[in-house]
Amino acid sequence: MKKIGLFGGTFDPVHNGHIHIARAFADELALELVVFLPAGDPYHKDSTQTSARHRFAMTELVMAADARFAVSDCDMVREGATYTFDTVQIFRQQFPGAQLWWLLGMDSLLQLHTWKKWQTLVQQVNIAVAARQGESLNRAPRELHGWIGEALQNGSLRLLNAPMYDVSSTAIRNTLAAGGSADEWLDRRVARYIGQQQLYRK
Numbered sequence: 001m002k003k004i005g006l007f008g009g010t011f012d013p014v015h016n017g018h019i020h021i022a023r024a025f026a027d028e029l030a031l032e033l034v035v036f037l038p039a040g041d042p043y044h045k046d047s048t049q050t051s052a053r054h055r056f057a058m059t060e061l062v063m064a065a066d067a068r069f070a071v072s073d074c075d076m077v078r079e080g081a082t083y084t085f086d087t088v089q090i091f092r093q094q095f096p097g098a099q100l101w102w103l104l105g106m107d108s109l110l111q112l113h114t115w116k117k118w119q120t121l122v123q124q125v126n127i128a129v130a131a132r133q134g135e136s137l138n139r140a141p142r143e144l145h146g147w148i149g150e151a152l153q154n155g156s157l158r159l160l161n162a163p164m165y166d167v168s169s170t171a172i173r174n175t176l177a178a179g180g181s182a183d184e185w186l187d188r189r190v191a192r193y194i195g196q197q198q199l200y201r202k
């Protein structure tokens with residue numbers, strides 16, 4: 001059976017933490033493919049987020065880091081707010097019979113109960129979680145307790161063993177805005193792109 005990983009994010013910018021967990025995800029679950037899904041431009045106007053065009057271009061640059069990586073613009077081309085639930089329906093149609101895994105950092109997992117149709121979603125897609133600084137399953141909200149217990153037991157929720165990579169896009173944006181270098185957290189192709197396009201500088 002084909003095993004496909006789906007990895008949604010803002011990727012503003014994509015960083016070594018993303019690459020690191022995507023690779024661990026592919027290794028631990030023996031995935032053929034990990035599809036990065038950069039989010040579209042926010043539909044509300046007051047966002048300071050980098051345009052989807054740049055975030056997608058940076059994500060494309062890290063595809064060279066691993067032969068199993070792929071990128072899709074499917075969350076960028078849909079109108080209005082995009083929901084993981086709808087993205088998963090697209091992949092279920094495109095790859096009928098495949099085993100789908102959604103990759104998340106622990107911070108995102110702890111918000112899962114706020115996602116559209118989350119209870120149906122977790123029946124349709126398996127979930128893999130990477131540890132993240134300061135976050136643990138013990139902090140899960142009450143709404144998620146029943147599902148977590150059951151899903152850990154039946155194997156549809158997996159915690160990745162990958163060691164934690166302590167970096168965030170926010171820290172990178174702040175460092176660059178203050179005139180510092182974020183090269184140690186970035187793929188060199190992405191670092192070069194940020195420099196050329198003069199992104200994140202104040």
Ligand code: ATP
Nearest residue numbers: 009010011017104105108130132165167168169170
């Ligand atoms: P920001 O700081 O802007 O919120 P971010 O670094 O969390 O960004 P996102 O694009 O929001 O990056 O993350 C996409 C997904 O990757 C989310 O599920 C997030 O939890 C996860 N993730 C990002 N960085 C890490 C990391 N260092 N370790 C584990 N998971 C991570």
